[in-house]
Structure formats: C-alpha cells, structure tokens
C-alpha cells in the first residue's frame with residue numbers, strides 16, 4: 250500500500266487516548282455475530298443479538314410519544330396544516346402547537362439555521378418548563394440548545410480545560426462521555442469513587458480527599474461532574490446529599506456540571522428528582538454564589554428520542570464575558586438541528602391536563618415509565634439471585650451495574666486471554682447467549698472489583714428470556730471456573 254500522509258503515530262495523541270466503551274470491543278463482536286446469524290441462522294446457539302449495552306430506547310422498540318411526533322411532523326411539513334384531512338389525522342392541540350412553534354421560527358422555516366443558542370421562542374418555552382419544574386426563575390438567555398447533551402458537555406470541557414494541569418472531578422464509575430471528553434480536550438480526570446456498599450452513595454469526604462490529593466499533585470480542579478440519576482450506577486441522590494455537594498462546590502470554587510438527562514427516569518417511591526439549580530436556589534444561593542450548568546436531553550426519560558439529537562444546557566453564575574465566549578463556541582457550530590430544538594421544547598412543555606392530547610400522552614408516558622420500573626426490578630432480582638453477584642437498587646436511569654465476584658480460575662483465564670476479567674465475562678456471555686452488556690472496566694471501578702452494565706430497556710416480553718439465558722450462562726460459567 251502506498252504510504253499515507255498520516256499514520257497512527259502522527260495523529261492527535263488525544264484521539265488515541267480517548268476511549269468509549271459503550272460502543273467498544275464487545276459491541277463490535279456483537280455486530281459481527283449478527284452478520285453471521287443473518288448469513289447462517291444456525292451459526293450460534295441463539296437466534297438473535299439482544300442489545301443491553303446502550304441507553305437507546307427506540308432501538309429496542311420503545312415507541313415515541315405520539316403528540317411529540319405529530320407536532321414534529323406538522324412543523325416539518327406546514328403545507329398540510331390547514332388541510333381538512335389533517336384535522337382527522339392529527340390531534341387539535343398538536344396542530345395548534347405546531348402553528349405556535351412555526352410562528353416563533355423566523356420565516357417558519359425548519360430548514361434554516363437558527364440563532365446559535367437556539368430559537369428564542371423555544372428557549373422561552375423551555376425556560377417556562379424549567380421554572381414550572383423548579384419553582385425558580387429562568388433567563389432564556391442562559392439556555393443553549395444543543396444536539397443532545399453530549400455537545401454541551403464537550404463545550405464546557407473545551408471552555409474549562411486549558412492543559413493537563415486542569416482537573417475535572419468525575420464519579421467512578423462514570424459515563425464514558427466524561428473521560429473521553431476530558432481526554433480529547435487534554436485535561437485530567439480527577440476520580441471520586443461512589444460507594445457501592447451505600448447504594449452508590451456520594452460522600453463529600455471522598456470529594457474532599459480526592460480534591461486535596463489532586464491539588465497536592467499540582468492539578469487545578471475546575472469543576473465537579475455529578476450524574477443524577479446515575480449512569481451506569483442507577484442511583485438517585487437524596488436532596489440532603491445534593492445540598493452538601495452544592496456547599497462543597499461553593500466552598501471550593503468549583504463549577505458544578507450537573508448531568509440531569511435522566512430526570513424523568515426515577516422508579517422508586519422514596520426518591521424524587523431535584524435539579525441542582527432548584528437545590529442551590531432553595532439554599533438561598535444565587536448567580537454570585539455558584540456557577541452551575543445543568544444538562545438535559547431528549548434522548549432519555551420516557552421520550553427516548555436519541556436519534557433526534559436534542560438537548561440543552563442551562564448555565565448560571567457565569568459573567569457576561571464568559572457567556573459571550575460560550576456563545577462564540579456555540580456559533581462555531583452555527584446552531585443545533587431544528588427538530589431537536591422543537592423536541593426539547595416539547596419535552597419541557599408536554600400536554601397539560603385539559604389539553605386534547607393529555608389523556609393519551611399521559612397513558613403513553615405512564616405505560617413506558619411503569620414498565621421500565623418493572624423491568625428494572627425483575628432484572629435486579631435476577632442478578633441478585635446469581636452466585637457471586639450483588640446488584641444495587643435501580644432507583645433511576647436505565648441501567649443496572651451488578652458486581653460479579655469472579656472465581657480465581659476465571660481471573661487466570663482472563664489474564665491468559667489478555668483481557669480484563671469483566672470483559673472476559675461479557676465476551677463469554679455474548680458468545681453463549683447473544684446478550685450484549687458493557688464490561689465495568691469501561692466506566693471505571695474500584696480496583697479488583699468487576700462489574701457489567703446492563704440496560705433495562707429490552708421490551709418486557711423479552712426480559713424473561715434474557716433472565717433465563719443469563720441464569721443458565723452464569724451457572725455454567727461458575728461451574729466451569731469455580732475452584
């Protein structure tokens with residue numbers, strides 16, 4: 250082959266350093282097996298791949314919310330708005346909402362670039378939605394609409410990280426967007442460990458210890474990432490704990506990066522979602538006390554519109570000069586996609602009691618969330634019934650993160666195969682059952698402990714089959730490797 254002008258040794262080393270496990274090695278193998286099954290259905294001891302590796306609800310047959318899709322369709326094809334057939338096919342309030350939204354879009358053109366922060370009218374709607382959620386005022390100029398939460402996280406990392414000496418406190422285990430983004434922007438991930446024995450609790454003493462340790466190494470810690478509800482760990486923070494975290498950030502002068510994309514995914518009656526903004530404001534802290542960024546997305550919740558790429562960040566406690574710089578960063582990408590912007594406004598302002606679509610909207614939402622809660626419980630019970638496996642409660646989000654105590658012989662076999670023990674387990678699970686999970690090593694974990702992350706997203710009628718296959722595999726695996 251002719252020599253290429255760039256080689257793996259000459260590309261940006263930060264790209265090489267960056268890893269993204271949820272689409273990593275196991276998933277690549279799964280895709281290969283899927284192809285083999287297509288060509289020869291008898292090539293493996295199962296007939297389909299069950300993707301439990303990623304929080305992508307609609308890829309596992311979750312249906313979108315009808316009202317949201319009606320409004321989106323009408324916004325994208327306004328020519329049918331006034332037609333009599335449309336009034337038969339679409340609900341009256343979706344027609345009304347689409348007309349209102351189009352009136353807010355300059356030229357009623359969903360195919361045009363918008364303001365770099367997002368269409369002003371949609372930001373007004375989102376601001377009102379956050380106000381209704383939290384009970385505190387929101388300035389629409391604090392909102393930046395983005396293509397999902399991921400670009401917003403990248404933007405903040407780009408803003409905060411100047412060099413390897415800048416550190417970002419991140420939970421371990423963490424969602425790998427954070428480690429990847431910090432690596433890409435050349436910063437240092439400062440880990441703080443969630444306490445598995447305390448239901449993945451977050452201790453301020455641990456934050457303080459890790460902060461001091463980073464400082465002693467010359468790291469300037471700039472921000473704290475909190476994922477609530479947690480991914481991959483599924484815990485929902487208690488309000489008291491959130492207050493301690495807010496005080497810690499205020500005291501230490503850290504930007505609080507609050508990943509709140511799972512705010513609608515809470516499954517237990519004793520926990521409730523509270524945004525960090527609500528918590529900080531209820532403590533009497535305003536813009537001058539704490540710099541806070543809240544990330545939200547249309548990808549999760551009961552809506553699960555991952556492919557539509559919508560989301561926003563609300564930034565508070567930043568000076569006008571800094572906001573100008575963030576605006577400049579947003580402008581480099583021109584704007585986020587308009588369907589995602591519209592969806593973000595719908596998610597933050599869904600039908601209300603008395604609206605024509607309310608009953609069907611509520612029934613769809615409730616069916617999805619209550620089913621997710623049942624699936625979480627079933628899988629949690631199944632994991633806890635396996636030898637050597639312990640699994641914390643899935644209070645929220647879309648995942649379980651069970652710990653697996655692997656027999657020594659399995660650890661040795663993994664070493665021999667030059668792979669992490671949990672990746673060894675995940676690979677064997679895939680090869681035997683077609684179930685795809687992500688090894689815990691992709692999220693970080695306490696040294697010497699091993700986990701897998703499994704989504705609760707397969708449809709309810711598949712959960713029993715997954716549990717049966719998983720249980721059979723695990724029993725055979727332990728029989729093979731038990732000392």
Ligand SMILES: Cc1ncc(COP(=O)(O)O)c(C=O)c1O
Nearest residue numbers: 304397398399424480510546548
């Ligand atoms: C905790 C968390 N934050 C952010 C994201 C990014 O999602 P998106 O870019 O689709 O909004 C995800 C996706 O799984 C996530 O789990």
